[in-house]
Each structure stands twice: as C-alpha cells, then as structure tokens.
Amino acid sequence: MQDAWLWLILSLDATLRVATPLIFAALAGLFSERSGVVDIGLEGKMLVGAFTAATVAAVSDSVWLGLLMALLASVGFALLHGFACITHRGNQVVSGVAINILASGLTVVLGLAWFHQGGSTPPLTQHQRFTAIDLPFAQQLADVPVLGLFYSELLSGHNILVYLALALVPLSWWLLYRTRFGLRLRAVGENPKAVDTAGISVAGLRYRAVIIAGVLCGFAGAYLSTAQNAQFIRDMTAGQGFMALAALIFAKWRPWPILLACLLFGFLDAVAVRLQGVSLPGIGLVPVQLIEALPYILTVILLAGFIGKANPPKAIGLPYVKDR
C-alpha cells in the first residue's frame, strides 16, 4: 500500500513538471481566443521564449534577465500576430502558422550563428537556471505517514515557475470573471459590435489579450529551457503548443477545466514513463506498447465521449470591421 502511495505521489510530482508549460500556453490561448483571436502560434511564441531565455541566461549569467527577455521576445511575436490579424485583419490561422515557421527557423539560424552548436545554446549551470525550491519543513515532515510524503514530494521541490503556473489559474479565473476587463474581453470575443457600440476599442482589447498571451507563452518557453532542461535545443517545444491548444478546446475555453485538462495530459505522459517495469496488482507487468498508446487512447475516449460539443467564442477568427 505504501509503495502504491509513493508511486502515485511521484507520478503526480512528474505530472506537475510535465503539465507546467501546457498550463502557461493553454492560459495564453485562453486570453487570446476569448478575445476572438485564434492563436495557432502558441508553439512559435514558446519556442522564441525558450531560445531567448536560454541565450540571455547563458550570456548574462542571470536566469531572471533571461526570463524577462523571454517575455519581451514572446510579446514581440504576439504583437506581430496582432498587427497581422487585428490591425490588418489578416487570416488568423495563416498568421499563427507563419509565426510557428518563423520561430522554428529563426531560433536555429540565430543559435547556429551565435553559438555554433547545431542551433542549441550552451549548457546552463545551476545558477543560470530555475532550480527546485524546498518548502519549509519539507525534510522534517517527510517521514510523517501519508501527508508527509504528499507535502515533501508533491508540493515541495519544484521550481518557482511551477508554482507560478498553478497560481495563474485562479488569477486568470478572477481576471476573466470578476473584473471589468474580463467582462469586456469575453464580450469582444462574443459580440465585438456591442463592445464597439459601448465606446470601447475592440482592437485595443484584442491587443491587450494577445500581449497577455505573449507573456504567458514567454513563461512557458523559459520553463522549457531554463527549468525543465538546461539549454535550448532546436524545436524543443515538440508540439506542446498544439497540446495546449487541444487542452484549451477540451476545457471549453475555461480556466479551471484548463488546469484539469493540462494535468490530465501531463499525468498520461508521466504514467507512460512510470508504469514501465511496474507490476500492477491483478494485472502484472503492463506491456510497454500499451503504456505508450495509453495517453492517445484516453485522449480520444475523453474527447469523444465525455466533453460534448465545444462551443468556441462566437466571434473567434473573425476580423472586426468597424461600421462607417
């Protein structure tokens, strides 16, 4: 029983680490898409954030400066997306795809030019990275049955960006559902004409939304290269931006369900690693092939069977043209 509890706690611990970039990116998509701007470019903005964070941290010796520059770089790409889609009313999907392609190519080209390491940045030392934070009394409470393990292994020992990602979920909920800004943001994604009639700038609101999305993608990217890993590696996002997009749709564009969706995806990924070689009661050793397929099987089952129809914001993807 104790072994099963330990296995579960350690799997949940891994879940938090794996889910963190998904949470940041899915929340980024939430703000952008709730305002009516489709954000296929989450992946690209994450990649730019990851590259910038690792590059600046390696060169300046400061992970905090790396994080700040990652946010700025990601916001820069978000503004590019906004300029194409909000100001010039371009196709939002095409713009997002273009940002992904641009980010993928640009990070490699700059990486090669600056570091001559195949598009990677130099390895980061411990003080150039976000390292684990031990919460108070984590060591002392480790031996306390059940709860000690929960506190010392699951809650303690993560880096600051993991805690920030978790904190941003209630903050996003509060911002969207308990503030005037949130009401307007949701309204502009549903009925921009009504917002415009009320004398509020549709473009201004949408720009603010894509800037927030840029900041959150910057956090996601910085996490990948300076917390989860110790350097930037070309295309290291490996589709996580699209996974975040799936989590966003799965969660029907709502903050708390986004957290659950990202944790679910993270858990399935963590379990795919941690079930290998583990003998389950009454089942025995589970074949690796089944373990590897499990995340995909469960995702399809959950998406097909349990969430019902996902209704996006009504004005999503539609450029707003002001009546003369």
Next chain:
Amino acid sequence: MNKAVFAQRFKAFASSFLLASCVVTGTAMAEEPLKLGFIYVSPIGDAGWTYQHDLGRKAIEEKFGDKIQVKYVESVPEGAEAERVTREMAAGGNKLIFGTSFGFMNPMLKVAKTFPETHFEHATGYKTEANLGNYNARFYEGRYLSGIVAGSMTKSNTLGYVAAFPIPEVVMGINAFTRGAQTVNPNIEVKVVWVNSWFDPGREREAAVALMDQGADVVTHHTDSTAVVVAAEEKGKYAIAYHSDMSKYGPKAQLTAVTHHWEKFYTDQVQQVLDKTWKPTSIWGGVKEGMINLAPLNAAVPKEVADKVEQAKAALAAGSLHPFAGPVVDQDGKETVAAGSTITDEVLAKMDYYVKGVQGKLPK
C-alpha cells in the same frame, strides 16, 4: 596583310588558344575536389551521437583540405525525408555520402541503386549493395566497461537505463552493461525505461527521474541528449554518459562516458575513394580498433575500480575477453550461450532478449 598570312596567324592563334584551354580545363579537372556529404539524424550540438560523427567530418576536412568539399545536413528525419536529402546529395555531385542513422538504411539503399557511380556508407545498418557499405562500432564493449564502473559505485544495487528503441543495438547495450556490472556485483538489477525517441530531452529527463525515484543510484542512457546526466547532477546521483564526454553537464554526476570515435574510419574511406580503391564493406570496430573508448573516470571512482576497467579494456582489445562469452542466461533462466563458447556476430546483431538481472519485459 594578305589572306594567306592572316589565315596562318589565325590558325596559330586558334590552336594555341585551344591548347591553352585544354591545359587549363585539364588542370581544373585534375584538381577538382572530391565532393562528399554527411546526413545527420539529430542536431550536432556539443555532445552526443551526431557530435561524435561531426568530429570525424572535421578530421577529414583537416587532413584533406582542398582535395575535398564537404557538405552536411543535420536533423534529418528517418524515412521519406532521409531519402529526399540523400537523393539531393547524390544529384548534387557528392561522390561519397555517409548516412549516420539506422533508419536511413532503406532510403540510402534505394538511392544507391539509382546512383551507381556514387559511394554510400551507412552507419549501424546491415544491408550492402555494390556501392553501399556499412559501418558500426561495438558499443556493447564500452557498455560492458561502464557496467563495471556502475556496479562498483552503486549502493542500492539498482541501476537505471534510459533507452530509445528496442532494436538489437540498444538491447545488446543493456545486456552488456548488466553483465559488466554483475562481474563486480552479482546481485545487481537493471531497470529500463523506453522513451521511443532518439532525441527528446524532456522525456529523457523524466525517464531518468523515474528510475532514480525507483531506487537507481547510477543511471545511463542510449539516447542523444544530455538530459539524463543533467537530471542525475540535480538529484545527487551518478550517471554514465553515452556518445560523448558530458562531464560539463554533470561534473559530480558523470562517472565516465562510453564514447565512439569515427575519425580514422572516415579518413580511411575518403582516402580509398581518392585512390579509387573503395569497396563496399561491413565494418564493426570496437576497443581494439579505437572506435570505442571510455571518457576519463570521475575522481570519485576508486583506483582499484579504474585498474579493473583498464584490465578489462586491455583484454577486450586483445580478444581474450568478450562481454557475451558463455554462459549467458536470459531473464527466464534459459541458457542462450553455452559455457565455453562465445556469441557470434550474426546472433549478436539479432539480440532480442534481456539477460538475467534486467527487470521488466522487452517490448517486441
């Protein structure tokens, strides 16, 4: 000037011009560099599988200078894309093409048949053609040596192994590592996590952490990134790196690294093409040929362990030691190599079982 004189002078000028042209062209043709290409499966980076091959590329550039012109393409996915890149390289006039991943085998074979005048060399494969050779290193010899180090340094008697795909090359590495460790400590168990990717730092890291959580205090990997060594450094455990010396990623963690060296092989192949003596061969070199080595041992490794490794290394080079000399017993207790005999290369190249001491079931 009369016509006869003009005609005479014109002929003299024309013939000397033609002669000069022929000389210049002939010289240019004689000095035209040999064009060759490298196709890499992952980014070069500063450590790992592709990095080691790239050191070989740099060695031939240094040795042959202007006699050769080298092109390389990195991060080429296995499959259709590999075929496209190989075809483009051959069509571009490259007369010697190296493909450095197992999954490039069939694409290279296909292209080789279309370009009979081009020489192809494929790493880690087993198929040959009139103009396609293959080459590999006996990684398992290095694994065996690193197993001795790991077996000597573990306190938990549990070793962890992050593996890419269940192909014979990887499986024989796991088995050799286990057998090396068991020469020091027969009670050792090796736990394996498959990540189903040659290069996925995030997943490799999580696999390493999972193994350490399950009690492994020494981890190793058959994947391309440095993530496993980084994870071990963070967790205060030991690691044995693969492909390259990764000690700068884990100065305390890395006990040693199984490294492979292609410089001599690549320079030999280029020389043969230049000398027009190249023939397709199947080369499988190990410690003896200098293709496999261990990185310098960590200061934490005791002298007696270092001596034991050196003795084993010398025996491997001399041919008096083989990591799979019988008796070899699989997980189920079945004897796969009888006492007094040694596994053949043919059987070794098809290895599809775990030896006793490896936990879990091999995916098939």
